[in-house]
Amino acid sequence: xxxxxxxxxxxxxxxxxxxxxxxxxxxxxxxxxxxxxxxxxxxxxxxxxxxxxxxxxxxxxxxxxxxxxxxxxxxxxxxxxxxxxxxxxxxxxxxxxxxxxxxxxxxxxxxxxxxxx
Amino acid sequence: xxxxxxxxxxxxxxxxxxxxxxxxxxxxxxxxxxxxxxxxxxxxxxxxxxxxxxxxxxxxxxxxxxxxxxxxxxxxxxxxxxxxxxxxxxxxxxxxxxxxxxxxxxxxxxxxxxxxxxxxxxxxxxxxxxxxxxxxxxxxxxxxxxxxxxxxxxxxxxxxxxxxxxxxxxxxxxxxxxxxxxxxxxxxxxxxxxxxxxxxxxxxxxxxxxxxxxxxxxxxxxxxxxxxxxxxxxxxxxxxxxxxxxxxxxxxxxxxxxxxxxxxxxxxxxxxxxxxxxxxxxxxxxxxxxxxxxxxxxxxxxxxxxxxxxxxxxxxxxxxxxxxxxxxxxxxxxxxxxxxxxxxxxxxxxxxxxxxxxxxxxxxxxxxxxxxxxxxxxxxxxxxxxxxxxxxxxxxxxxxxxxxxxxxxxxxxxxxxxxxxxxxxxxxxxxxxxxxxxxxxxxxxxxxxxxxxxxxxxxxxxxxxxxxxxxxxxxxxxxxxxxxxxxxxxxxxxxxxxxxxxxxxxxxxxxxxxxxxxxxxxxxxxxxxxxxxxxxxxxxxxxxxxxxxxxxxxxxxxxxxxxxxxxxxxxxxxxxx
Numbered sequence: 108x109x110x111x112x113x114x115x116x117x118x119x120x121x122x123x124x125x126x127x128x129x130x131x132x133x134x135x136x137x138x139x140x141x142x143x144x145x146x147x148x149x150x151x152x153x154x155x156x157x158x159x160x161x162x163x164x165x166x167x168x169x170x171x172x173x174x175x176x177x178x179x180x181x182x183x184x185x186x187x188x189x190x191x192x193x194x195x196x197x198x199x200x201x202x203x204x205x206x207x208x209x210x211x212x213x214x215x216x217x218x219x220x221x222x223x224x
Numbered sequence: 225x226x227x228x229x230x231x232x233x234x235x236x237x238x239x240x241x242x243x244x245x246x247x248x249x250x251x252x253x254x255x256x257x258x259x260x261x262x263x264x265x266x267x268x269x270x271x272x273x274x275x276x277x278x279x280x281x282x283x284x285x286x287x288x289x290x291x292x293x294x295x296x297x298x299x300x301x302x303x304x305x306x307x308x309x310x311x312x313x314x315x316x317x318x319x320x321x322x323x324x325x326x327x328x329x330x331x332x333x334x335x336x337x338x339x340x341x342x343x344x345x346x347x348x349x350x351x352x353x354x355x356x357x358x359x360x361x362x363x364x365x366x367x368x369x370x371x372x373x374x375x376x377x378x379x380x381x382x383x384x385x386x387x388x389x390x391x392x393x394x395x396x397x398x399x400x401x402x403x404x405x406x407x408x409x410x411x412x413x414x415x416x417x418x419x420x421x422x423x424x425x426x427x428x429x430x431x432x433x434x435x436x437x438x439x440x441x442x443x444x445x446x447x448x449x450x451x452x453x454x455x456x457x458x459x460x461x462x463x464x465x466x467x468x469x470x471x472x473x474x475x476x477x478x479x480x481x482x483x484x485x486x487x488x489x490x491x492x493x494x495x496x497x498x499x500x501x502x503x504x505x506x507x508x509x510x511x512x513x514x515x516x517x518x519x520x521x522x523x524x525x526x527x528x529x530x531x532x533x534x535x536x537x538x539x540x541x542x543x544x545x546x547x548x549x550x551x552x553x554x555x556x557x558x559x560x561x562x563x564x565x566x567x568x569x570x571x572x573x574x575x576x577x578x579x580x581x582x583x584x585x586x587x588x589x590x591x592x593x594x595x596x597x598x599x600x601x602x603x604x605x606x607x608x609x610x611x612x613x614x615x616x617x618x619x620x621x622x623x624x625x626x627x628x629x630x631x632x633x634x635x636x637x638x639x640x641x642x643x644x645x646x647x648x649x650x651x652x653x654x655x656x657x658x659x660x661x662x663x664x665x666x667x668x669x670x671x672x673x674x675x676x677x678x679x680x681x682x683x684x685x686x687x688x689x690x691x692x693x694x695x696x697x698x699x700x701x702x703x704x705x706x707x708x709x710x711x712x713x714x715x716x717x718x719x720x721x722x723x724x725x726x727x728x729x730x731x732x733x734x735x736x737x738x739x740x741x742x743x744x745x746x747x748x749x750x751x752x753x754x755x756x757x758x759x760x761x762x763x764x765x766x767x768x769x770x771x772x773x774x775x776x777x778x779x780x781x782x783x784x785x786x787x788x789x790x791x792x793x794x795x796x797x798x799x800x801x
Binding site: 123143150157189196200201 | 366367377401408414785
């Protein structure tokens with residue numbers, strides 16, 4: 108039966124699924140950061156639904172998850188800010204914004220081969 | 225419960241963060257002094273809370289704002305958290321002594337970013353870890369875990385080179401994926417039981433689809449943050465690229481935070497929900513970590529990468545205790561000897577690995593490189609550093625009376641009692657691998673150099689002393705820990721039986737190093753590649769391929785999700801069967 112809670116729950120699941128797909132398949136770090144935020148939104152929506160349902164506490168609408176949610180959003184925001192800052196620095200330093208392991212490997216091999224003084 | 229004792233819990237979390245704020249305000253010229261004062265005060269607080277825990281002989285609790293759970297938040301200290309807090313405080317003090325001259329305030333008055341940030345991040349890591357050890361509810365633990373990641377990631381790219389920035393970003397993104405899985409699990413638990421307080425939840429939680437899913441998601445998310453094989457995508461480049469004082473923090477301390485959370489989750493929140501078969505999977509991942517991590521370590525050409533891969537292997541040890549901690553019927557996890565062994569192992573590894581990374585860092589700084597092939601003559605040029613490295617290696621191998629030895633002994637007993645002989649094999653074989661990469665490095669540093677070793681700069685005495693004393697701490701840990709464990713566990717290190725087993729381990733390790741390392745060990749072996757190397761060389765390459773595959777982003781994240789599925793399935797099946 109489609110109730111409001113079920114509908115929002117399904118939306119949350121869909122968001123988490125979309126985000127996970129993006130996190131795995133997109134090679135670009137900025138898109139990974141966006142995907143992380145989409146998963147985050149899904150989890151927060153799920154938490155909202157749980158608050159709306161009254162959770163296990165048996166209240167009509169549970170205020171505790173909302174307080175936790177706000178903290179969660181702050182944490183996710185700081186994580187995003189840190190990741191974007193790192194990405195910008197990476198681009199400034201190397202001129203590319205790629206995470207690819209091959210690039211890292213050749214770089215470290217090159218460093219191994221040239222004797223540094 | 226004494227008032228003073230529980231106040232110490234708040235201070236243990238608060239002091240490091242106050243130090244961070246004070247350092248931020250007072251600036252780069254004073255930050256080192258602020259860190260010193262904070263660390264001394266923090267040590268006193270941790271020791272005093274340990275004392276009041278021992279006196280009261282029951283867990284200490286502090287209710288924030290005097291609000292009781294489920295609405296309020298509690299800080300709790302049980303034996304587990306007090307032991308870990310003590311170990312971490314000792315390691316933090318050691319690391320600070322090591323970094324004292326490396327990250328000195330600038331002499332010319334111009335503030336530099338790296339030394340300033342280093343001290344702030346060290347304090348932040350310490351505060352977050354204390355919060356991880358003390359939090360009494362799953363959401364505060366989530367916040368603590370994120371704080372730990374946020375303070376750990378910048379340590380990786382302290383020098384700001386492009387390569388390290390890339391490793392830092394990889395670390396951050398993978399860790400974030402892990403923490404979202406953890407948060408999702410916590411949200412599901414709240415939805416089902418209406419509380420996240422550990423003590424309340426432990427009484428409410430029942431095996432069922434929601435509890436299983438939550439347990440699997442949270443466990444896998446935490447494993448991604450701990451970098452247990454095959455989820456170690458970020459660890460080797462991050463730990464090898466960071467400055468040595470940073471690697472020591474990352475390798476000795478940061479990964480212990482998420483490991484501790486797995487322990488809390490399995491032992492305190494849902495000991496009856498997780499099943500023996502899922503614990504076997506956890507330990508199997510640990511065994512694989514030991515195997516692949518050690519073999520890839522043997523094939524490294526740079527010392528810091530070797531130490532980083534040995535961390536991958538050592539993380540495996542921390543998970544071997546899970547299947548050994550079940551009661552006789554295999555239905556429920558119990559706080560017993562196996563858990564003691566796990567905590568002991570974590571402390572032993574924290575001290576030894578910090579010492580090892582410090583020694584590697586000193587060698588790197590003095591020579592300007594850390595190519596293992598070109599380390600000849602270092603033993604004569606830097607005897608104390610090499611001694612620290614060797615002692616740390618002996619401690620990791622589990623030579624009497626190191627903490628790792630006592631832990632191994634406890635786990636072997638548990639394995640014998642529960643008839644799980646296969647973990648006996650892993651525990652004994654793992655030491656040989658550790659001996660292998662120790663032999664590899666030591667043979668290299670003791671070789672006679674063709675040209676005299678030129679040191680770019682002399683290592684500071686304080687740094688060398690810090691590395692050596694942490695390594696010695698780990699080697700003598702069993703003696704310190706003897707209080708709570710029966711005394712007949714320690715045998716005389718010079719007894720023929722112990723000497724023989726140590727000798728067997730070292731010889732086995734030497735053979736492994738000889739067969740698997742990329743280049744011939746010494747002039748004797750250099751003559752030509754014997755059949756041993758011809759067989760074992762390609763085998764080693766296969767393990768390197770495995771490691772490379774697991775460290776690709778796509779395979780790592782697919783592995784992450786499949787492991788979550790596998791854990792859920794094993795928990796469902798374990799109950800049905």
